[in-house]
Amino acid sequence: MSITEIxxxxxxxxxxxxxxxxxxxxxxxxxxxxxxxxxFAISGHYIILNAQxxxxxxxxxxxxAIMVLFLFVIMLMNLNAETEPQKNRWLWWAGTIAGGSLMxxxxxxxxNTENQMAQIKGGDIGLIQNLGKVLFNDYVLPFEISxxxxxxxxxxxxxxxxxx
Amino acid sequence: MPIxxxxxxxxxxxxxxxxxxxxxxxxxxxxxxxxxxxxxxxLLLVAFSKMHHATALAGDAATMVGAEAxxxxxxxxxxxxxxxxxxxAIIVMMYRNIHSVDINFLNRLKH
Numbered sequence: 001m002s003i004t005e006i007x008x009x010x011x012x013x014x015x016x017x018x019x020x021x022x023x024x025x026x027x028x029x030x031x032x033x034x035x036x037x038x039x040f041a042i043s044g045h046y047i048i049l050n051a052q053x054x055x056x057x058x059x060x061x062x063x064x065a066i067m068v069l070f071l072f073v074i075m076l077m078n079l080n081a082e083t084e085p086q087k088n089r090w091l092w093w094a095g096t097i098a099g100g101s102l103m104x105x106x107x108x109x110x111x112n113t114e115n116q117m118a119q120i121k122g123g124d125i126g127l128i129q130n131l132g133k134v135l136f137n138d139y140v141l142p143f144e145i146s147x148x149x150x151x152x153x154x155x156x157x158x159x160x161x162x163x164x
Numbered sequence: 165m166p167i168x169x170x171x172x173x174x175x176x177x178x179x180x181x182x183x184x185x186x187x188x189x190x191x192x193x194x195x196x197x198x199x200x201x202x203x204x205x206x207l208l209l210v211a212f213s214k215m216h217h218a219t220a221l222a223g224d225a226a227t228m229v230g231a232e233a234x235x236x237x238x239x240x241x242x243x244x245x246x247x248x249x250x251x252x253a254i255i256v257m258m259y260r261n262i263h264s265v266d267i268n269f270l271n272r273l274k275h
Contacts, residue, residue, distance in 0.1 A: 095186030
């Protein structure tokens with residue numbers, strides 16, 4: 001087993017375990033922290049796949065910005081106590097069984113597909129230089145439109161969050 | 165790495181997200197599970213881009229095939245950031261009005 005495979009399995013186990021802890025933590029703050037662990041594991045997977053730009057962007061945007069926003073909102077509402085208002089065992093079992101069945105069905109449908117290899121540790125399409133060339137040659141218009149999207153999202157958040 | 169491993173990992177992460185959306189009643193945690201599903205899809209998209217790149221490399225050593233998929237992941241992250249800001253504003257507004265983030269209270273939207 002090469003070091004890359006060991007890293008792959010370690011990151012996979014970390015991602016799955018942390019994702020389960022996100023769902024099953026009672027305390028919302030703990031859920032946020034476990035979700036940050038999931039994002040770190042997924043960034044590790046990006047690095048194994050040599051998608052370095054996406055690994056860094058994933059860390060900065062998700063773990064750095066979005067999760068801090070979640071933490072702010074949770075602390076603003078003072079939800080860090082155990083505040084699951086209503087317990088319903090039937091709902092819990094139904095949800096778990098439905099999610100598990102979804103996973104089972106998709107895996108059963110896809111397990112006999114032709115097995116190709118994803119290139120790891122090589123290939124330079126994930127480097128900033130090449131992605132930037134493609135972005136600013138072929139995808140300039142979507143890039144500019146996304147800035148308008150951000151502006152409208154900012155205005156929308158302010159308008160929704162305003163008092164009265 | 166075989167692409168199947170990445171498919172199974174992404175499917176497992178996505179299903180855990182679905183499980184969280186179906187079982188948890190806290191609106192913020194439901195929202196976080198949606199983020200988890202988005203990230204599972206992103207991971208799968210990057211893995212597929214590398215698979216596509218590996219097959220294209222056999223024909224042409226200097227090909228840039230597959231960079232578009234990684235740009236799509238970049239745009240998904242952009243849209244997710246905008247979506248989170250608006251969604252959290254809505255949750256804050258909901259908390260201000262009904263003093264709870266329990267999504268069961270939202271069924272009064274029906275009538």
